[in-house]
Every structure is written in C-alpha cells, then in structure tokens.
Amino acid sequence: MKAMKNDLPYHKSGIGYRRIFFISIVIGALLLINNFTIAQDAKDSSSLSAGQMGKLSFTMNLSSLVSNGARSVKVQVSRKENKKTVIVNDVRSPFNLYLNEVKAYDASDGTGWIGKLNLNYEGEAVFVIPDDFNKLTAGLHEYTFIVKMDSDPKYEDAEETITIADAKISIVFSGEDSVKSATAILTAWKDSAYIPVPEKELKLCIKRTFNFLLFGEAGALTDSTGQVSGDLPMDLPGNTDGTIIIFGRLEDDETYGTVEGGISVPWAILPKKNPVTGRTLWSSGDNAPLVLVISSVVIIAIIWGTIFYLVSLLIRIKRLGKSP
Amino acid sequence: MEENKKAINETEAVAMLHQFNEDLLPKKFGKIGKAWVALLCAVFLLGVYCYIIQLRRGLVITGMRDFVFWGIYISNFVFFVAISLVGSLVTAILYLLKVSWRAPLTRLSEIIAVAAIIFAGLIIIVDMGRPDRVVNMVLHGRIQSPIIWDVMVVSTYMVLSILLLYFPLLPGISFCRDHLKGIPKWQKRMYTILSLGWKNKPEQYKLVKKAITILSVMIIPVALCIHTVTSWLFASTYRPGWDSTNFGAYFVSGAFLVGSGGVVAGMYLLRRFNPSYEKYLTNTHFDRMGKLLVLLAVVYAYFSINEYLIPAYKMKGEEAHHLHELFTGYYAPMFWSVQFFGMILPIIVLLFKRGRRPFPMFIMAVLVIVCAWFKRYLIVIPSMSFLPVQEIPEAWKHYSPTLMEWAITGGSLAGALLVITFFIRYFPIISVWEVAEEKGVSTDIIYKHLHEGNEK
Numbered sequence: 103m104k105a106m107k108n109d110l111p112y113h114k115s116g117i118g119y120r121r122i123f124f125i126s127i128v129i130g131a132l133l134l135i136n137n138f139t140i141a142q143d144a145k146d147s148s149s150l151s152a153g154q155m156g157k158l159s160f161t162m163n164l165s166s167l168v169s170n171g172a173r174s175v176k177v178q179v180s181r182k183e184n185k186k187t188v189i190v191n192d193v194r195s196p197f198n199l200y201l202n203e204v205k206a207y208d209a210s211d212g213t214g215w216i217g218k219l220n221l222n223y224e225g226e227a228v229f230v231i232p233d234d235f236n237k238l239t240a241g242l243h244e245y246t247f248i249v250k251m252d253s254d255p256k257y258e259d260a261e262e263t264i265t266i267a268d269a270k271i272s273i274v275f276s277g278e279d280s281v282k283s284a285t286a287i288l289t290a291w292k293d294s295a296y297i298p299v300p301e302k303e304l305k306l307c308i309k310r311t312f313n314f315l316l317f318g319e320a321g322a323l324t325d326s327t328g329q330v331s332g333d334l335p336m337d338l339p340g341n342t343d344g345t346i347i348i349f350g351r352l353e354d355d356e357t358y359g360t361v362e363g364g365i366s367v368p369w370a371i372l373p374k375k376n377p378v379t380g381r382t383l384w385s386s387g388d389n390a391p392l393v394l395v396i397s398s399v400v401i402i403a404i405i406w407g408t409i410f411y412l413v414s415l416l417i418r419i420k421r422l423g424k425s426p
Numbered sequence: 427m428e429e430n431k432k433a434i435n436e437t438e439a440v441a442m443l444h445q446f447n448e449d450l451l452p453k454k455f456g457k458i459g460k461a462w463v464a465l466l467c468a469v470f471l472l473g474v475y476c477y478i479i480q481l482r483r484g485l486v487i488t489g490m491r492d493f494v495f496w497g498i499y500i501s502n503f504v505f506f507v508a509i510s511l512v513g514s515l516v517t518a519i520l521y522l523l524k525v526s527w528r529a530p531l532t533r534l535s536e537i538i539a540v541a542a543i544i545f546a547g548l549i550i551i552v553d554m555g556r557p558d559r560v561v562n563m564v565l566h567g568r569i570q571s572p573i574i575w576d577v578m579v580v581s582t583y584m585v586l587s588i589l590l591l592y593f594p595l596l597p598g599i600s601f602c603r604d605h606l607k608g609i610p611k612w613q614k615r616m617y618t619i620l621s622l623g624w625k626n627k628p629e630q631y632k633l634v635k636k637a638i639t640i641l642s643v644m645i646i647p648v649a650l651c652i653h654t655v656t657s658w659l660f661a662s663t664y665r666p667g668w669d670s671t672n673f674g675a676y677f678v679s680g681a682f683l684v685g686s687g688g689v690v691a692g693m694y695l696l697r698r699f700n701p702s703y704e705k706y707l708t709n710t711h712f713d714r715m716g717k718l719l720v721l722l723a724v725v726y727a728y729f730s731i732n733e734y735l736i737p738a739y740k741m742k743g744e745e746a747h748h749l750h751e752l753f754t755g756y757y758a759p760m761f762w763s764v765q766f767f768g769m770i771l772p773i774i775v776l777l778f779k780r781g782r783r784p785f786p787m788f789i790m791a792v793l794v795i796v797c798a799w800f801k802r803y804l805i806v807i808p809s810m811s812f813l814p815v816q817e818i819p820e821a822w823k824h825y826s827p828t829l830m831e832w833a834i835t836g837g838s839l840a841g842a843l844l845v846i847t848f849f850i851r852y853f854p855i856i857s858v859w860e861v862a863e864e865k866g867v868s869t870d871i872i873y874k875h876l877h878e879g880n881e882k
Contacts, residue, residue: 126767127789191486223486387568398569406583408644412589415633416622419596422630423623 104230164264189225195254196290233386243291271363286350298328309347340369473837494825499546500554506546512685513539516644523805541845600624667809669764687794694788716782770799
C-alpha cells in the first residue's frame with residue numbers, strides 16, 4: 103500500500119476518456135435516484151405547508167386499563183382535517199406521563215414523572231405500569247394520570263388528565279353442575295374497603311386467541327351486590343391444556359376506566375385438531391412431509407459432516423506444526 | 427500464462443519467491459487509505475446508531491407498511507447474497523476447471539464473498555425488527571418454509587466461504603507472523619493464533635490442498651442453492667412479478683455477473699493504490715475477466731428477456747399492471763437505466779479490446795454493481811406495491827425508504843467494505859504460493875523457500 107502515501111502520477115492521455123465515463127456515470131446515477139427524489143420532494147412539501155400555517159393542534163384521548171391488578175395507560179392522538187378525523191403519528195416529542203401532579207419523580211410515594219411515551223404508527227402509545235411501581239402506589243385508591251407533550255416542531259403543546267378510581271372484578275365459577283356458570287363481582291374502593299358497585303354494564307367474556315367471546319345476557323347491569331351472572335356455552339373448545347380463561351370486563355367507565363378480572367378454570371373440551379390431516383407442505387412444522395424431513399436431514403448431515411472433517415484437518419495442521 | 431510454466435531453475439525460483447513476498451506483504455495505509463477507513467467507519471457507525479433507534483422505536487421508523495413489508499433491507503440482502511456468489515465462481519469453478527490465470531484473483535473474490543455473506547445474515551436480522559426472535563426460527567421453524575432453507579443455506583455458505591478463505595491463507599499468515607516487524611503486539615498475537623503453528627511442511631500443504639479441493643467441490647452446489655433458495659422466497663409468494671419458474675436461474679446468472687463486477691472493481695483499486703500489484707493483476711487478467719463479464723452479462727440478458735418477455739406477451743391481470751409500472755410507469759426510469767447501464771452497455775463496451783483495459787473495465791464493473799443493487803430494488807419493491815384489493819388508502823401502495831433505512835442500509839454496505847479493507851490491510855490479498863505454482867515454481871522449492879523473506 104506504499105502508493106497510498108504517494109499517489110500514482112496522473113496519466114494525461116486518459117483524461118478525455120475518463121471524463122466521458124464519469125459524465126455517463128453521473129447521468130446514470132441521476133436517473134437511478136430519480137424516483138427517490140420525487141418521493142422525498144413529496145414528503146418535504148407536506149411538512150413545508152404545515153410550517154407555513156403554524157403549529158397544528160390535536161386531540162389527545164387518555165384511557166386506563168386494569169387487568170388483574172396490572173395497570174396501563176393508553177394515549178390516542180388524532181386531529182380534524184377537512185371535517186374528518188385523522189390519526190396523528192408524527193409527533194416527534196415524547197409524551198411525558200405523570201402521576202397526580204406534574205413534578206419530578208418522588209420515590210417515597212411514586213408520584214410525579216413516571217415515564218415517557220412515543221406514538222406508534224397508529225397514533226397510539228401504551229404505558230404499562232411496572233409491578234414494582236404498582237406495589238409502591240398500593241396505598242393509593244385514586245389515580246390522576248397527566249400526559250404532557252411540549253416543544254414539538256410541528257404540533258402545539260398539549261396536556262390531558264384522567265382521574266381513575268380504584269376498582270376490581272373477581273370471578274366465581276360454578277362448574278360442578280351440568281350447566282357451567284360464572285359470576286363477576288365488581289367492587290370499588292370507598293372509605294376503607296372494597297364495596298359492590300351497582301348499575302354498571304359488566305361484560306362476561308372468555309379469552310380467545312386474538313379477542314374475547316361474550317357470554318351471558320348482553321348489556322347486563324350489576325345488581326345491588328355488584329354481580330352479573332351468565333352460563334357458559336357448553337360446546338366451546340378450550341385451550342390445549344384443558345382450561346379456559348373467563349373474565350369480567352367493565353369498559354371505558356368514566357369513573358373506573360376499563361377494568362378486567364378473570365380466572366383460569368378447567369375445561370373438558372379440547373380444541374379441534376386441524377382438519378388437514380397427514381403430512382403436507384402446508385401443515386405445521388410437526389407435520390412436515392417425511393420425504394422432505396429425511397432428505398433435508400441427510401443433506402445437512404453430509405454437508406456439516408464434511409465441514410467438521412475440514413475443521414479436523416485444521417487441527418491436524420496445527421499438530422503437524424507442533425511436531426519437530 | 428502457459429509460457430510462464432517453462433522450467434525455472436532453483437535460483438530463479440527462489441529469487442521469484444522473495445520478490446513475491448516483498449511485493450505482496452500487507453503494508454500500512456497512506457493518507458487516502460486512512461481517509462477511506464474513516465469514511466467507512468463513519469457511515470457504518472451512523473448505520474449502527476440508526477439501528478439502535480430502530481430497536482428502540484420499532485420498524486415504524488422505516489417506510490415499510492402493510493403492503494410493502496419488504497423494503498430496501500431485503501433488496502440489500504438479495505444484493506449481498508448475489509455478490510457473495512463470486513467466491514464460488516472464481517475460487518471453486520475456475521479452480522476445478524484448472525484455469526491458469528485465476529490465482530491472483532481467488533483471495534480477493536473469497537474475501538468479497540465472506541464480507542457479503544456476513545452482512546447478508548446481519549441485514550436479515552435488521553429486517554426482522556426484533557433480533558431476539560431469531561431463536562424462534564430454530565424453535566418454531568417449519569422445514570417446509572423457504573425462509574428456513576434460506577437460514578440454513580446462508581449459514582452453511584458462510585462457514586464454507588470462511589474455510590475456503592482460511593485454508594489457502596495459512597502460509598501467508600505465518601509469513602506475516604515471522605517477517606512483519608515493528609507491528610503492535612495484538613497484531614503479532616493475531617497472526618500467531620490464526621497461523622495454527624504453520625511451519626511450511628509438505629504435509630501441511632498436502633492437507634491444505636486436500637481441503638481446497640473438497641471445499642471447491644462442495645461450495646458450488648451450496649452457492650447455487652443459496653441464491654436459488656433466495657429466489658424461491660419470492661417465487662413461492664403470490665405476488666405479480668414473482669410468479670416465475672425462471673427465478674432460480676435468473677437470480678444465479680445475475681449473481682455471477684455482479685460478483686465478477688465486484689472482483690474487477692477490487693482488482694482495479696488494488697492496482698491503483700499499490701503499483702506493485704500491477705505485476706500480478708495484469709492487463710491480461712482484466713482482458714480475461716472482461717470476456718467473462720461479457721459472457722455472464724449475455725447469459726443474464728437471456729434470462730432477463732425470459733423473465734419479462736413472456737409475461738409481457740400475455741399481459742394478464744395484475745402482471746400487466748406490474749409490467750406497465752416497470753416499462754412505462756413510475757419505475758420506468760430506474761428499470762430502463764438498470765437494463766442499459768447494468769447489462770447492455772457493459773456487453774457493448776467489453777466486446778472491444780480497448781474496452782477491456784483496466785479503467786474502462788473498472789467503470790463497467792461499477793455500473794454493473796450499482797445497477798445490480800437497483801435491480802434488486804426493482805425485483806422486491808414494485809411487486810409488493812400492488813395487490814388486487816379495493817378500497818385501500820393510496821398511501822399503502824407506495825413505498826419510499828426513510829432516511830433511517832438508507833442510513834442502516836448504507837451502514838451495512840460500509841461494514842462489508844470495512845471487512846474487505848481491513849483484510850487487505852492485515853493479510854496478503856494475493857496468495858504467494860498459489861501464484862508461484864501458477865508461474866511454474868515447483869512445489870518442492872515453494873515448501874523449502876517460501877518462508878524465506880526480506881524482513882519488513
């Protein structure tokens with residue numbers, strides 16, 4: 103690499119020739135990046151118009167979820183554009199989350215700043231409050247969550263508050279009779295104890311893979327003891343481990359937010375097997391065609407066996423180096 | 427080169443070996459070399475920084491969405507896999523065919539292959555978004571899925587390429603260990619560990635040659651598999667433009683072309699920045715590589731015509747929409763630029779002897795490489811942009827890589843170039859003993875005298 107210190111002499115005879123080639127390359131490169139430039143221009147023009155109009159405002163919607171004691175806070179951001187609601191997902195500044203008041207974190211009672219959120223593609227952010235934080239704030243029975251965003255180059259500063267009272271749902275399952283039923287009991291903290299909450303619409307649900315299945319009477323309200331009961335569908339397939347998860351759900355309540363509470367109960371009906379029987383290319387990995395499995399294993403064994411043999415040659419080379 | 431194989435007496439041969447060692451020992455970089463390394467490090471670190479942001483915020487920072495869920499990460503992956511095939515072409519195929527002029531090119535092609543395949547594996551993990559989920563491919567992978575075949579074949583090819591680089595390198599490492607003076611301790615230690623106590627014994631050479639023969643035979647089918655399987659990732663997915671039985675051969679032929687372009691570019695730069703290489707990477711090498719490039723470009727053109735002409739003749743359904751976008755629509759400037767600059771122009775220029783001189787060859791090689799990258803973009807993105815689904819937002823149909831994606835992709839390219847650059851800095855990029863054999867020096871003289879050298 104001596105020449106890297108001393109460059110080669112310039113070959114004058116090739117100047118014109120090289121220029122032509124360099125110009126060709128530049129033209130080619132310009133054509134190639136043409137598409138990207140157009141796309142980038144489109145993006146830039148949209149942000150430019152926002153800047154000319156000043157900062158935009160948006161609507162922030164806060165909600166709280168308590169599921170079996172685990173608490174989370176969700177922020178959804180949207181704004182009106184041409185009388186239509188559009189998702190806002192390009193806020194660059196983080197959303198700061200505070201408990202009870204806007205101040206630095208207070209380690210003695212867990213109040214103050216507890217974290218920051220960034221919006222996802224759908225204009226949402228969810229902050230799952232850690233277990234140890236829940237333990238720290240166990241003495242609290244009313245939570246005021248404050249979400250604050252400021253100093254964003256495109257959007258106006260924003261602040262939103264939600265106050266949630268402490269509530270929980272417990273489930274009693276009766277599975278001994280021929281009819282299986284469950285009762286959900288909604289209680290909320292008042293004075294110094296959890297007391298039943300009447301007149302609330304409480305849903306009875308069974309957890310499924312991507313959602314939940316409702317059972318019992320639709321739109322049922324809790325009675326004076328805070329209870330709602332319903333019978334479970336008997337032909338429902340359970341999980342592979344012979345259980346199902348049933349839970350009660352209070353949705354978007356203005357006092358308590360969304361509250362869930364459930365239990366796992368034994369269930370006799372196992373999920374149906376995949377109706378596609380046999381080993382096929384479109385089955386699960388366990389049901390791969392034997393020909394494919396055997397041939398793959400044989401090929402892998404031959405190739406990797408040879409690789410191990412080659413590694414053994416390296417070991418022999420090293421031994422030969424040690425011998426006199 | 428046949429004329430070189432006339433009988434060489436021992437004195438001449440020993441002098442020749444000493445000269446080879448003198449010329450081909452790795453040397454410190456000058457200002458340009460250091461600036462090049464600094465530039466690559468900066469681009470690479472920027473890519474790493476953006477990847478950390480991606481890890482924290484998720485793939486939402488990319489331009490990939492519901493429709494186009496494979497973006498430039500995947501087209502970059504296909505590019506890396508393609509260029510890595512040159513290792514099998516120059517090292518294995520030309521070795522088995524006993525092509526007499528291949529020796530000075532083998533190590534360069536093999537390090538290009540190793541660097542490319544390492545970053546092909548890494549860019550796939552980048553594309554996954556969650557690197558911790560790599561383990562799920564092993565735990566829950568379906569042997570029926572081409573993605574699993576790809577994982578297996580990429581890892582196998584990586585190991586084979588590293589071995590094919592390492593075995594012939596052993597005498598060179600031991601020479602560096604014994605003859606490079608005034609080097610840092612870590613560098614000395616690295617040579618000591620990597621040389622495996624090499625003593626230049628005939629038995630050791632015998633084992634090395636045996637390993638090279640085994641590897642050369644084995645790496646060819648694996649190399650063909652790696653790019654064929656990569657093509658099947660697309661061909662087995664129902665999207666316009668990918669529904670092709672031609673894809674395996676189409677991908678492999680394109681891969682050999684871009685890989686050879688990579689070797690030619692590397693040859694030119696080595697000569698440009700180290701004049702002592704001009705004796706080994708001669709105009710004859712450029713001439714022959716030029717002819718090889720023409721052959722590969724013609725084969726690739728044949729498969730490209732097959733790939734586009736038949737669907738264009740039928741123009742059915744969504745294929746028609748896809749082809750209109752490529753031929754006359756949004757992607758037309760890029761599509762025709764790639765075909766012309768990456769395939770037609772190199773064929774025309776390299777057909778002439780004047781075109782096969784080093785500098786025009788270098789320009790053609792760079793065009794082939796750049797166009798090959800954009801060709802992979804055209805294979806991946808337009809097919810994903812179109813699905814026959816109604817009432818979907820217009821934005822879903824378009825994909826524009828974000829700056830973060832460009833930075834991460836650029837970082838991966840810089841990373842691969844860094845691997846090659848550091849290799850050239852610390853190891854002999856031309857194999858002395860293979861060049862000596864090619865020039866007609868008997869093996870006995872090589873075994874006896876290769877280790878002698880002018881200490882640096």
